Amino acid sequence: MALKQISVFLENKSGRLAEVSSIISNSGINLRAISIADTADFGILRMILDKPDEAAKLLEDNGFTARKTLVLGVEVHDHPGGLAGVMRLFEENNVNIEYLYSSLQNATEKAVIIFKVEDVQHGIEILEKFNVNRVSQF
Amino acid sequence: MIWNEKNECMSQPEREAKQLESLVRLAETLYTKVEFYRNKFDELGIKPADIQSLKDISKLPFTTKNDLRETYPYGLLATDETNIVEIHQSSGTTGTPVVDAYTQKDIDIWSEAMARSLTMSGVGKNDVIQNAYGYGLFTGGIGVHHGAAAIGANIIPISGGNTERQLKVMKDFGTTILTCTPSYSLYIAEFAADHGISMKDMKLRAGVFGAEPWTEEMRKEMEATLALNAFDIYGLTEITGPGVANECECKDGLHINEDLFYPEIINPDTGEVLPDGEKGELVFTTLTKEGTPILRYRTRDITYLTRGKCACGRTTVKMHRLMGRTDDMLIIRGVNVFPTQIEEILVQMEETQPHYQILVDRGQTHLDEVEVWVEVKDEFFFDETKKMEGLHNRIGHEMKSRLGINAKIKLVEPKSIERSTGKAKRVIDKRKL
Incomplete structure (x- = not known):
């Protein structure tokens, strides 16, 4: 089995990363790996979490674009x-x-x-x- | 100096009599030779003979940019095609261009209007004019060229760009007059400063700046950094090109060459003609043109008119520098762009939403800079940066190849651009015009 990674599109705007982190932590989901790919004007946040499906839904409900890979x-x-x-x-x-x-x-x-x-x-x-x-x- | 004292300084009644004579002749020509106008006259139930006074111009039909497009290329020609000696097209990029076809007499009129304009800016036959407006289909370069030739000045047809060479030529040939867009002039000044070139060592005396709206603040900056006198020039391809109006040494409005180009200010919503001093849409009728004469062209530019004898001696009506537009057209480095054109590109790309925001500003370089914020569709968010960057570059390329503008593209999160229930605010123009 492969792992389900959750990617989130982040535009270059202050506070977006903090928002993602607090959504995840407030729901008691555990973050196991994290990485960010950044370009001049946007970033892609990649995360491995213990409850990926739940996390993706939560992020989408909060207006983020999340993708499972x-x-x-x-x-x-x-x-x-x-x-x-x-x-x-x-x-x-x-x-x-x-x-x-x-x-x-x-x-x-x-x-x-x-x-x-x-x-x-x-x-x-x-x-x-x-x-x-x-x-x-x- | 006044180029044509007789025509620029005549009394109001005398000028109005001339204008009426030209208008009557124009109405007859259009009715007999241009089907487009004949149909418009007939629809309104008007005959050329109904023009008894200048005020009767308000009975005549307007011409819009759309009319000009629909009649492309020669639908508005009022003379034999064989009489045409030169063609120009608008810098607009909305597919079908706007054509101006000139007979030799039209070129002479244009040269006359430009000679008057340059003379208002203090240009004489001993001047060396560095013409950094673009040469080609655009009327800017060739228009200034025609006027400078009429004056007999020394003209350097350098066209725009290659700033290093501009400064070398300026120094080596002792340029006294610079003609270009206001934003390019500031770029030249900054380039010179960065390369340790002192503009005070140049022989520049005056600059004739147009094709883009500008402000008093920019005048102060241009005059200080370029060590010259800055003059505003106005014109548009639809009417003839540059030289429709120009500032005199008083710098408090642009004298319209109104014996050639008859101005009106109208209420853009009702079409009603407004009195002098009231702000509204500027409308022009080409009183003397032969090739493609235009009746009551709606420029979409907002300004007001003031009459009376100017301290410079001229009696021609003055228009205040441009105060805005009645539509949402943007002028980006001399290129006309409508937000709807940007929208069209985004709609055609399957990855993007037609939600966007355009930010226009003059950055550090003083040149117009455009940033387009684009929402990416949820399903087209890729986990890979190279795919996202590919999309980013493709949008930028489309803007460049189809609209001719170098826009900085910023991909933003879906649903992050404010949705409005009424008219969406698509454009944030920070240029303080």
């Missing part, structure tokens, strides 16, 4: 070269990465990296084939 949560050993191994695997098996960011998970020896790949199904197959652990739920 399937991404991969990959466990990477938290030592030098951990990420490089996964990257090499993807590279050798034609899994095209569009972007990635790391999760907020801590207190384990493993980090979870969130990958958005071109073809999620193909990504899953490769990870399974090479026995790389995936996180399918937070």
Whole structure:
């Protein structure tokens, strides 16, 4: 299974990010990973949450544009070269990465990296084939 | 100096007699030679013979920009096509352009009007005129050129742009007169300042600035930064081009060459003619044109008229500098744009909503800057920045290729642009005109 990521379109206006955060926290939804892609005049906020469907609905009800995207949560050993191994695997098996960011998970020896790949199904197959652990739920 | 003392300084009764004579001749020509006008006369039940006094002009039909478009290209021609010696078109970009076709006499009249205008700005035959209005179909460049040629001044037909070269030419050839849009003049001043070029070392004496509305504040800035006397010039392709009116040294209104272009101020809602001093829509009739004479053209520009002998000696009626428009047309760096044209582009793109806001301002460069805020449709929000940026660039490209304006596009969240129940406020113009 892939992870459901929630993306929110943010125009370059002060206070919008704070608003999203408070909507999420007020509803008791847990934020597990967060990243923002910014351009000169807009931003795309990407989040992994414990209740993605609920969060998306909540954001939409509050006037935000939210989009669900399937991404991969990959466990990477938290030592030098951990990420490089996964990257090499993807590279050798034609899994095209569009972007990635790391999760907020801590207190384990493993980090979870969130990958958005071109073809999620193909990504899953490769990870399974090479026995790389995936996180399918937070 | 006055270019044509006889015509510019004659008494009011004398001028009115001339105007009436021209108007009667014009009405006859239009009725016999232009089907478009003949139909309009017939609809109103008017014959040219009904024009007995100048006041009777109010019985005649108006001409709108739309009429000019619908008769493109030669529907309003009042002479044989073989008599045409020059063609110009409006800078408007709404699909069908507006045509002005000139006979040799029309070119002479235009040259005369421009020579009068330049003379009002203090230009004489010993001057060196750097003409930085665009040359081409646009009337700005060629119009000034015709007038300068009539005066016998030295004219440098440099056209707009390439500011570095403008300044080099200005210095090397001892330019005394600069003609361009007011915003470009300020850009030249700033460019010079940034490159350590002192405008005080130039020989510039006067500038004739038009094709865009401007303000007293801009005059102060232009005069200070360019070290010259700034004069306002008015004109429009539909009537002939630049030279319809110009400021004299008193700088308190633009003298209209009213023996050639007859002005009226009307109530834009009722069409009723308003008395001098009252603000309304400016309407022009080309009294002496042969190629494409126009009856009561509705300019959509708002101003008022004042009569009486001016301290400069001229008796021609003066119009106050432009005070606005009766429609929502924007003039962006000399290009005419209607908000509806922007809307059309957005409606045609499936990713965007027809909800938008236009912000116009003169930024640091003093040039007009347009920002268009566009709402993205909910279903076209992509998680990937490259797709979003692609959309962003595509909108900008459409604006450039179809409207000729460089707009800064800002994608905003769906439903974030205020919805109004009445007339939506689409344009925020911060240019303080």
